[in-house]
Amino acid sequence: MKREKLRKIEGFMALSLSALAAFFGLFWLIFILGDVLVHGMKALNPSLFINDPAPAGVEGGGLRNAFIGHLMITSFATLIGVPVGVLGGTFLAEYARGRKIARVISILSDIMVSVPSIVIGTFIYALLVKPVGHFNGWAGAVALSIIMIPVVLRTTEDMLSLVPWTLREAAFALGAPYYKVIIQVVYRGAATGILTGILLSIARVAGETAPLMFTAFNNSFFSVNMKGPISSLTVTIFQYAMGPYENWHAQAWAASFVITIFILILTILGRLIIKWRYR
Amino acid sequence: MATTFKKNPGDLVFSIITGVASFSVIILIIGVLYVLISESSLSIGKFGIWKFLASTDWDPVKESFGALTNIYGTIITTFLSLIIAIPVAIGIAIFITEISPNFLKGPIGIAIELLAAIPSIIYGMWGLFTLSPIMSAYIEPFLKKITAHIPLIEILFKGTPMGIDILTASIILSIMIIPFTASISRDSFNLTPALVKESAYALGATKWEVVKNVVIPYSKLGVFGGIVLSLGRALGETMAVAFVLGNNHRIATSLLDAAATITVTLANEFAEADKDIYLSSLFYLALVLFVMSFITLAIAKIFLLRAERKYSR
Numbered sequence: 001m002k003r004e005k006l007r008k009i010e011g012f013m014a015l016s017l018s019a020l021a022a023f024f025g026l027f028w029l030i031f032i033l034g035d036v037l038v039h040g041m042k043a044l045n046p047s048l049f050i051n052d053p054a055p056a057g058v059e060g061g062g063l064r065n066a067f068i069g070h071l072m073i074t075s076f077a078t079l080i081g082v083p084v085g086v087l088g089g090t091f092l093a094e095y096a097r098g099r100k101i102a103r104v105i106s107i108l109s110d111i112m113v114s115v116p117s118i119v120i121g122t123f124i125y126a127l128l129v130k131p132v133g134h135f136n137g138w139a140g141a142v143a144l145s146i147i148m149i150p151v152v153l154r155t156t157e158d159m160l161s162l163v164p165w166t167l168r169e170a171a172f173a174l175g176a177p178y179y180k181v182i183i184q185v186v187y188r189g190a191a192t193g194i195l196t197g198i199l200l201s202i203a204r205v206a207g208e209t210a211p212l213m214f215t216a217f218n219n220s221f222f223s224v225n226m227k228g229p230i231s232s233l234t235v236t237i238f239q240y241a242m243g244p245y246e247n248w249h250a251q252a253w254a255a256s257f258v259i260t261i262f263i264l265i266l267t268i269l270g271r272l273i274i275k276w277r278y279r
Numbered sequence: 280m281a282t283t284f285k286k287n288p289g290d291l292v293f294s295i296i297t298g299v300a301s302f303s304v305i306i307l308i309i310g311v312l313y314v315l316i317s318e319s320s321l322s323i324g325k326f327g328i329w330k331f332l333a334s335t336d337w338d339p340v341k342e343s344f345g346a347l348t349n350i351y352g353t354i355i356t357t358f359l360s361l362i363i364a365i366p367v368a369i370g371i372a373i374f375i376t377e378i379s380p381n382f383l384k385g386p387i388g389i390a391i392e393l394l395a396a397i398p399s400i401i402y403g404m405w406g407l408f409t410l411s412p413i414m415s416a417y418i419e420p421f422l423k424k425i426t427a428h429i430p431l432i433e434i435l436f437k438g439t440p441m442g443i444d445i446l447t448a449s450i451i452l453s454i455m456i457i458p459f460t461a462s463i464s465r466d467s468f469n470l471t472p473a474l475v476k477e478s479a480y481a482l483g484a485t486k487w488e489v490v491k492n493v494v495i496p497y498s499k500l501g502v503f504g505g506i507v508l509s510l511g512r513a514l515g516e517t518m519a520v521a522f523v524l525g526n527n528h529r530i531a532t533s534l535l536d537a538a539a540t541i542t543v544t545l546a547n548e549f550a551e552a553d554k555d556i557y558l559s560s561l562f563y564l565a566l567v568l569f570v571m572s573f574i575t576l577a578i579a580k581i582f583l584l585r586a587e588r589k590y591s592r
Contacts, residue, residue, distance in 0.1 A: 011487035015378055021370025022379070022387060025461065028454045029394045032405050039408075088301035095294040096301070107584070109304050111576045114508065115311075115569065116515020118542050122549065122565040123311045126318045150304060179293035207398020210517040210542070214549050234400050234518075241404045241522065249408070256401050267396040271389065 033260070040257020043250035052222045059247055063255055065222040069230040070259075073137055073216055074206050076226070077144030081205075082198055084145070085152025092153070093160035094182055106157060109150035120146050121211035129215060137226035140216025144205040151204055155197025156190075162278075163189040192277045196270045203266035207259060209234035233259050311569060319563035321556055331563060337528035337544075339552075344560035346567055348528045352445075352538040353568070356520060357513040359449035359534075360456060365506060367453075368460035372502075373490055375461075376468040388465070395458035403522035406451040411523055414450075415442030419535060422446075437533040446534040448524040455519050456509035463508065463583075467501025468494050470590045500589060504582035511575040515568060517542035541568045 047062045054061025088105075096102035120143050128139035163186050171181040187194070217229040218239060224230075233255045240252035316323075322331070326344060334345020371391060375384055419440030426432045438444075471494045479489045495502070525537025526547045541564050552558040 007485055007488065011485035014487040014491070015373075018370035018373040019378055021367045022374035024367055025371050025394065025457055026387065026390055028457075029390050031409075032394075032397065032401065032454075035405055035409050036401060084300045084303055087297045088303060091294070091297035091301040095297060102301075105301050105304055107580055108308060110580055111573060112304060112308065114511050114515075114572070114576050116517065116542065116572050118515065118517045118545050119311065119315075119565050119569045119572075122318075122545065122562060123314050125549070126314045126562070127310075146307060149307070153301065153304065177287040177289055179287070179289045182293070203396060207400065209398070209400045210546060213546060217550065234398065237400055237404060238518065238521070241407060252404060253408075256404055260397060260401055263396055263398060264393060267393065268389075271392070 036253070036256050036260050039250075039253035040260075043254035044257060045254075048251065048254055053220050056243075056248075057245055061247075061251075063231075063233070063236060063251060065219060066231040066233045066236040066255065067258075068222070068224065069137070069216070069219070070206075070233040072224065072226065073140045073144060073212070073230060073232055074202065076138070076141035077148060077205055078198070078202055080141065081145035081148030081201070082152055085149045085201070086156050086194060086198075088149065088153040089156025090160060090182060092157045094178070094186070097161075106154065109154050112150040113154065116210075117143075117147055117208055118210035118213075121214045124211070125214040135215065135217035135229040137216050137228065137230035140212045140230065140232065141226070143211040143215045144208060147208060147211065148201045148205050151201040152197055155200070156194050159190040159193030159197065160186055162193065192273055196273045196277075199266050199270045199273075203263045203270070206266075207234060207263050209238055213238070312566075315562055315566040315569060319559050319566050321559035322563040325556065326560070326563075331560075332567070335528075335530060337539075339548075339554070339557050342554065342556050344556070344563075346541070346564055348530060349539055349541045349544050349564060350567065351530055352524070352543070353514055353540040353571075355531075355538070356445060356449045356452055356524070356540055357510060359445065360452035360513050361506070361510060363450065363453035364457045364460055364509065368457045368505075368509075369464055369502065371457070371461040372464035372468050373494075375465050377486060377490055377494070388462075391458050391461050394454070395462070398518075399455060399516060400518040402451050402455055402519040406447060406519065407522040410451065411442035411447050413442075414444075414447045415440045419444075419446065423535075434532055435534050438535040440535055441537075443523055443525050443537055444533075444535045445524070445531060445538050448520040448538075449534075451519050451523060452513050452516055455516060456513050459509040459512060460502075460505045463505030464498070464502045467498035467505070467586065470501070471497045498586070500582055500586035504579050504586055507575060507579035507582060511572050511579055514572045514575060515542060517546050521546045541565075 047060065049062060049067060050064055051060070051062030052065050053063065092102040092106055124139050124143040124146070128142060129135055167185060167189060168181050171185045172178075176184070212232050212235050216232055216235070218235045219229045219231040237252045237255050240248040240255075243249075322344065326334070331344070332346050332350065334343075335347045336343040336345040337348055338344070375387055379387060419436070419442070423436045423440065426436050475497065476489055476493055479493045484492065520540060521543050524540065524543050526539050526543055527537035528539050528544075531538045545561060545565060549561050552561055
């Protein structure tokens with residue numbers, strides 16, 4: 001009798017602890033998000049989007065340069081990373097399907113997804129910044145696209161593998177060559193899945209800071225010249241948060257707010273699409 | 280199968296284009312390795328391999344560089360964050376798979392995944408402005424007080440509680456990696472066949488005994504893979520720790536000391552390195568980090584692949 005009671009007590013305690021762990025996790029999420037929301041909302045105002053930064057220490061000013069710069073770097077990264085990723089994933093799931101090389105590349109991409117992004121930053125610095133002699137926006141876009149490629153490649157491979165083989169056979173039976181089957185049948189079947197992968201990969205790189213610090217660097221002036229240093233939200237947040245001025249801190253919170261909301265919306269959208277399409 | 284399709288010229292072209300795109304991953308990995316080695320060759324030539332790894336010097340003025348303080352900082356913060364994150368993550372996984380009512384499973388799972396989606400710079404800034412003051416005002420003095428008279432442990436909490444230290448950085452890092460471990464553990468737990476669990480219940484086991492003796496042993500490969508994966512992530516995390524670790528090149532024995540990780544050193548010093556040997560040593564550090572995390576991630580992948588093979592049997 002006593003033993004049974006002990007077992008019950010032990011079980012109750014262990015399960016309570018894991019429930020506590022779950023709420024511990026939720027607690028941080030609410031704490032962090034709440035903090036970003038509260039501080040961010042306070043500092044959010046129209047001048048943030050329409051003005052360029054004021055000289056250091058002077059009140060006012062905005063982050064128009066960082067918003068535009070961030071948008072440009074992320075867009076160009078997407079334009080480079082998405083085609084390479086989608087095409088690479090296509091090769092793995094179609095032409096090299098079942099081959100050893102497909103498996104090797106797929107495993108290496110999984111590893112590349114988690115490789116420290118700051119290492120990619122140093123790599124691109126050596127490749128695209130050092131030879132030119134100055135920081136430039138293209139280097140930032142390329143660095144982000146390198147982080148994007150393995151993510152898009154893996155999701156594309158998975159999504160294409162989900163398209164039933166019989167669908168391809170039906171198209172082959174009509175005499176279509178394989179590339180037409182892929183482009184007109186397989187891509188259509190997997191379009192939502194691939195789109196979701198792209199959305200999530202944009203969400204992934206939009207918040208990256210480390211690879212931009214030595215590539216696109218930062219620029220306190222408005223610039224759309226990708227050949228020169230370009231400001232980005234994340235690097236600006238780093239600089240402003242570490243800086244000594246109160247209004248810099250406030251603007252850093254506001255920038256964090258915008259970027260967090262953007263990424264969370266993309267992430268939730270991606271999850272909703274998966275749920276709607278595949279369940 | 281695929282070779283039969285190569286007869287069409289369109290297929291030849293398309294397979295070459297897609298092939299080149301997919302080989303870009305291999306080219307990238309070799310390229311990163313090659314570029315990092317060639318950029319750090321100056322430093323490798325001057326300091327060698329073992330001397331660089333074992334030296335605690337980091338002196339840009341005297342141009343003497345060693346990686347040990349950075350490696351030490353990386354390992355200690357990663358280790359501490361794993362100690363905090365593993366129990367919590369497994370607890371979360373147990374809660375989601377075994378305890379929570381069905382209507383809560385989805386929302387909590389999504390919430391944990393959102394935690395993973397928040398950019399690391401937000402964690403870092405939040406750590407600097409919110410967590411660090413709380414740590415220095417309440418938690419660290421409290422820890423100091425209760426450990427003040429315990430020998431050995433007392434050493435861990437020596438020094439002034441500033442909030443910018445190893446402990447704060449590790450806590451932020453642990454919050455960041457909880458989602459990775461939790462979601463992989465949850466997926467592994469979910470793969471335990473209901474039949475096996477029901478058999479244990481039929482023998483009169485309590486819920487906890489089923490988790491402890493059936494679910495966890497059955498899914499340990501996957502859980503372990505998840506833990507190693509988050510270890511790999513924690514090694515390379517930059518912005519979350521850059522704000523709250525200080526950048527202090529020495530072997531700190533107290534958790535309340537500032538320190539430097541490889542990533543923090545790179546983030547703070549890379550753009551400012553003015554001498555060739557300085558920059559080359561920073562590339563050398565990046566190389567060490569790349570090799571460390573690549574090996575860790577490869578081990579994680581091996582475990583996860585083995586787990587996958589086991590479950591699909």
